[in-house]
Amino acid sequence: MFACLHASGAPEGIEEALYEVADHFSPSIEATGPSTIVFSVDGLEKLFGTPRELASEIARQGAERGIDANVAIASNPDAALHAARHFPGVTLIPAGQETQALGEIPLSELSMPAQMHDTLLRWGIRTFSEFAALPPLGILERFGMEGLQLQDTARGMMQRPLMLSRGNIHFQRGTELEHALDNLQSLLFLVNGLLVDLCREMHRHGVATHELRLVLQLEHHPAQERVLSFPVPAREAASMLKLLQLHLESNPPPAAITAFTLHLAPVEPRMAQSGLFCPAAPEPARLQITLARIGGIVGHENVGSAELLDTHRPDGFLLRPFSMDRVRDEPRQRKVSGTRLIPRLYRPPLVAKVMLEKGHPCRVAALGISGNVMSWSGPWRGSGDWWNHQAWGRDEWDVALSDGGLYRIYRELSEQGKWFVAGVYD
Amino acid sequence: MSEIVVPASLLYRSLPPSSSLPTGVDSLDGNLPGLPRGAITEISGLPSSGKTSLLISILAQATCGGEICALVDIYNRFDPFSASRAGVLLSNLLWVRCRGDAGGALKAADLLLHGGGMGVVCLDICEVPARILNALPTSYWYRFRRAVENTPAILLVLSQQQNVRSCAARTLECRHVEISWTGTGHARLLEGLRAEVALRKPAPAVAEFSAGTF
Numbered sequence: 001m002f003a004c005l006h007a008s009g010a011p012e013g014i015e016e017a018l019y020e021v022a023d024h025f026s027p028s029i030e031a032t033g034p035s036t037i038v039f040s041v042d043g044l045e046k047l048f049g050t051p052r053e054l055a056s057e058i059a060r061q062g063a064e065r066g067i068d069a070n071v072a073i074a075s076n077p078d079a080a081l082h083a084a085r086h087f088p089g090v091t092l093i094p095a096g097q098e099t100q101a102l103g104e105i106p107l108s109e110l111s112m113p114a115q116m117h118d119t120l121l122r123w124g125i126r127t128f129s130e131f132a133a134l135p136p137l138g139i140l141e142r143f144g145m146e147g148l149q150l151q152d153t154a155r156g157m158m159q160r161p162l163m164l165s166r167g168n169i170h171f172q173r174g175t176e177l178e179h180a181l182d183n184l185q186s187l188l189f190l191v192n193g194l195l196v197d198l199c200r201e202m203h204r205h206g207v208a209t210h211e212l213r214l215v216l217q218l219e220h221h222p223a224q225e226r227v228l229s230f231p232v233p234a235r236e237a238a239s240m241l242k243l244l245q246l247h248l249e250s251n252p253p254p255a256a257i258t259a260f261t262l263h264l265a266p267v268e269p270r271m272a273q274s275g276l277f278c279p280a281a282p283e284p285a286r287l288q289i290t291l292a293r294i295g296g297i298v299g300h301e302n303v304g305s306a307e308l309l310d311t312h313r314p315d316g317f318l319l320r321p322f323s324m325d326r327v328r329d330e331p332r333q334r335k336v337s338g339t340r341l342i343p344r345l346y347r348p349p350l351v352a353k354v355m356l357e358k359g360h361p362c363r364v365a366a367l368g369i370s371g372n373v374m375s376w377s378g379p380w381r382g383s384g385d386w387w388n389h390q391a392w393g394r395d396e397w398d399v400a401l402s403d404g405g406l407y408r409i410y411r412e413l414s415e416q417g418k419w420f421v422a423g424v425y426d
Numbered sequence: 427m428s429e430i431v432v433p434a435s436l437l438y439r440s441l442p443p444s445s446s447l448p449t450g451v452d453s454l455d456g457n458l459p460g461l462p463r464g465a466i467t468e469i470s471g472l473p474s475s476g477k478t479s480l481l482i483s484i485l486a487q488a489t490c491g492g493e494i495c496a497l498v499d500i501y502n503r504f505d506p507f508s509a510s511r512a513g514v515l516l517s518n519l520l521w522v523r524c525r526g527d528a529g530g531a532l533k534a535a536d537l538l539l540h541g542g543g544m545g546v547v548c549l550d551i552c553e554v555p556a557r558i559l560n561a562l563p564t565s566y567w568y569r570f571r572r573a574v575e576n577t578p579a580i581l582l583v584l585s586q587q588q589n590v591r592s593c594a595a596r597t598l599e600c601r602h603v604e605i606s607w608t609g610t611g612h613a614r615l616l617e618g619l620r621a622e623v624a625l626r627k628p629a630p631a632v633a634e635f636s637a638g639t640f
Contacts, residue, residue, distance in 0.1 A: 279493045280578055282543030290541035294522055297530045302523040306506035306516045317506045319521065326517040327494055339451050340512040341619050341637040342479045344503040344552070375607055377614045398616040400605050406474040406619065423505070425619065426471075426478035 001042050001051065002077045002162075003058055004084035007035040007069040017065045019165070024061055030077065030162040036085065038077045038162060055090045074098060079156035082109060082128075098156025103129030112150050116143055128154040169205060171198050174261030180219045182256040184248050192241050194262050199237040208233035208269040212240055217259035224253060231323045232270045232284040239285040246292040284324050291322060312384045313392060314422070315345065341425050343408055349420035352409060361399055364409060366421045371401030383413060396422070447546070447580060449480060450487035450513075457633035458625050461580050461596060466571055468583040468590045471600030476621030478503075479512075479637035480600060481548060481584055486513035493545025496520040496538045500531045501553050511640050520544075528554050532566050539573035539581060547574075548582040551589065559589055567593040588626075597627040603634065615639075 005021060007014050018037040022029045028040040041054060048054040051073050062069045072083035074093040079102060083091040086105045093101045105128045107120060119142075125131050132155040139147045152158040173194040181187050191214070202208060212228040228243055270284075282290070295303050301319070305326070309316040352366035361373050378397030385391050393413030400406050406425040412418050446460030461467045461484065471477040488495050490513060497504055502523045510516055520538075524531040528551065535549045551559065571593040574581045583590050588597060601624070606617040618638035625631040 279491060279545055280543050281494050282541055286541055287543065290537050291520075293537050294534045297533050298522060298524050298527065302525065304521065305519055306504075306521055308507060308510055308516070315505075315507070319523075322520045328492065328515055328517060339479050339483045339635055339637040340508065341476075341616075341639050342482045342508045342512060343505050344473075344478055345505045347502045375605065375614075377607060377616045404472065404474060404602070406602075406605055406616075423503075424473045425616075426474055426476065 001040070001044075001073060001075060002038055002080045003041045003055070004032075004036065004038045004072045004074075004077070004080035005058065005062060005067070005069045006072075006081075006084035007067055008088075009035070009068070014067065017067050018062075018069070021058065021061045021065060021067065025058065028162055029165050031165040032081060036081065038081055040162065041073065051092050052090075055092060059090055074101075074156065076156070076159050077162055078153050078158045078160070082153075082156075085109065093156070099129065099132050102154070102156045103127060103132070107131055107154075110150055110154060113146075116147065116150075128156075169207075169266060171202055171209070171264040171266055172261065173198055174215075174259065176217075176259040177257065180256035180258045184245070184252065187248075187257055187260070188241060188245055191244065191260070191262065192237065195237045195241055198262060198264050199235045199240070202235045202264065202266065205266070206269065207266040208235040209264040210234075210267045211265040212244065213263040213265075214244065215261040215263070216253050216257050218253060218255040219258050221255040226251075230285075231288060231321070231325060233267050234285050235269065236285055239289055242289050243292055246289070246296055250296055281324070281327065287322075287324065312382065313390075314382070314394075315347070343423035344426050345423040346421060349410075349422050352419040352421045354409065354411070354419040361397055361409065364399060364401060364407065364419075364421070369401070369403070369405065369407065369421060371403040371405070373399045374402055375400040379411075381413075398425075445578070447484065448487060450483040451480065451635045453635045454480075454623055454633050458598075458623070458631055459596075461582070463578045463580055464574055464576055465595035466567070466574060466581045466583060466590055466593055467596040467598065468585060468588060468594040469598045469600065470585045470588050471621075472586060472602075474605075474619065475600040475602050476619055476623075476635070476637055477552075477584060477600040479619070479621075480598075480623065480635070481550075481582065482509050482512045482514060484582065485509065485519060485546065485548065486515075488546045489515035489518040491545070492518075494518050494520065494543065495546040495548070496522065496544050497548045497550065498522045498524065498531050498535045498538070499550050500524045500528055501526055501550075503550065503552070508640070528558050528562060532562060535581070536566070536569065536573065539570060539577075539579065542577065542579075544579050546580045546582055548584060550584045552584055552586050556587075567591075594627060596625070599624045599626055606636075 005018050014035055022037050022039040025041060026039040030038045032038050044054055048057050055071050055073050059071050070084045070088055072080045072091040074080040074083060075095040079093055079098045082102055082105055083093055107126055131151060136148060139151050210230050210233050214226045216224045228247060291303055304319040305322045306317045307320050350366040352364055354361045355363040360376055363372050376397055376399045379395035381395050383393030394410040396408060396410040398408055408422045410420055410422055446462050448455045448460045469477045469480060485495055497519060504521060506516055522534050535547055538544055538547050567590050570581050601622045602619055603622050604620045608615045608617045616639050618636055620636045622634050
């Protein structure tokens with residue numbers, strides 16, 4: 001048995017009020033629309049009596065919250081939904097009488113493709129009962145399975161599970177400490193207990209989290225908030241605790257901790273099905289711990305994937321945090337054929353002393369590099385950003401030196417005209 | 427019955443590689459075996475020997491195949507612009523810049539190998555002074571060999587001189603043969619570089635490839 005509440009208007013906050021009413025009766029709730037809610041009322045006979053008494057109780061609960069809503073009870077969600085939307089007041093549809101009860105509802109109430117609706121109108125079909133009377137085989141031939149399912153809905157026979165809503169569930173735990181904690185191991189021991197509880201609760205609600213917030217109350221210091229964002233939704237307490245440990249070890253709190261609160265933001269869990277022939281990829285939670293550990297060694301700003309900027313400025317790129325969401329795991333055809341000559345860049349460029357002969361370099365000397373120019377190509381001028389304070393300009397040369405190296409050197413187009421070695425082709 | 431003591435280093439018996447990754451360079455793939463998975467491959471060569479061009483070609487091949495690769499770059503020498511133009515999918519490449527810290531780079535590579543799931547992990551130790559390389563514990567290479575063993579990962583070590591030695595399943599040595607130019611005078615253009623790749627291990631073989639400019 002399913003009940004449906006449909007508010008005739010859509011005043012401010014009606015969605016929350018409807019959810020509150022439904023939540024009073026059942027945990028299985030589907031928020032079908034902004035002013036419509038469907039919920040299961042199976043097994044409530046012992047508590048509220050007959051379906052009529054149950055419907056009256058639902059209407060009374062609604063009225064207490066100032067909701068002017070139609071109530072319908074039927075054997076399936078869609079029958080209850082259409083009855084509540086179409087019939088005012090309280091409607092009870094006994095099992096087996098759905099077709100007759102819904103028969104007079106106009107066909108326009110049924111959500112169907114416009115083309116199918118036009119076709120049915122041309123056939124003179126105007127109501128649910130007329131649609132229900134059509135031969136199912138003919139409907140299947142003309143409109144496929146979708147048409148047959150819509151006809152079942154019009155007959156009030158469509159059985160489907162509810163698309164459950166979760167409402168506003170807060171995953172939050174906190175504790176006040178009798179004695180201020182001044183070492184991380186003790187803190188993490190306590191955090192672990194709360195985190196395990198929260199993750200278990202998230203598992204029960206079928207959600208995961210993409211953000212962990214830890215609010216630390218400190219002795220003689222203002223409170224601090226630490227936020228960890230996860231690239232993919234997670235609900236494994238062990239990996240979250242490890243990430244929190246790495247974070248706190250790299251940024252320890254400045255004073256002893258007197259209380260703390262953990263918040264986990266709920267999101268839909270990650271649904272991923274790897275292809276049978278796709279290459280193996282790192283497990284996201286494990287990869288994040290690995291990246292956090294590497295970040296602790298070389299600095300978090302030095303770990304990521306490069307993203308090229310839309311600029312002609314040499315070395316114009318950003319290093320973004322590595323994300324499995326941006327990874328392309330399907331094999332694709334390599335666009336570039338053949339091997340390309342790749343430079344190894346010096347960052348920062350090496351200051352060079354360059355001797356010129358007839359306007360072209362004849363000798364280059366820089367840190368670890370020294371030689372006569374055997375062959376050269378250039379100069380190739382590049383400049384940009386002259387419209388702002390980041391203006392750059394340079395004349396580039398490719399030079400093969402007597403030491404066997406092939407280098408890219410350049411001279412700045414500034415007044416000083418300094419020479420640099422940008423990189424070595426390798 | 428007398429006891430026979432076998433040195434630990436001799437207990438290692440490398441398994442035949444299950445599969446290999448082509449380098450993406452036709453002339454090499456036709457003449458040399460590919461890079462074995464679950465093993466260490468070392469590519470060495472002096473500056474301008476073509477080793478980085480070969481590495482980028484391998485990374486392009488792996489990332490285009492949908493694999494996730496990592497580049498542990500000690501001196502921040504990687505040029506993402508050229509790599510992207512050479513076919514590397516930057517979104518599939520994790521770049522770790524080590525600010526000149528060779529010890530940190532080895533730890534990062536170790537974490538990546540033990541984390542699992544990477545197709546190719548490249549450790550770029552070119553330009554690291556010999557005194558620093560010699561001071562690093564050699565046990566790292568044995569550790570790396572164990573870490574990649576029986577996994578689909580390839581540990582690629584890019585160096586100026588051979589360092590991995592007995593732990594490497596493949597050793598490739600690059601040497602530039604010729605730098606080619608087109609045009610004359612101020613219209614002269616760098617055309618590319620022709621390099622020779624000598625396979626030192628397991629069986630000696632030689633092949634050549636050309637790397638052209640964009």
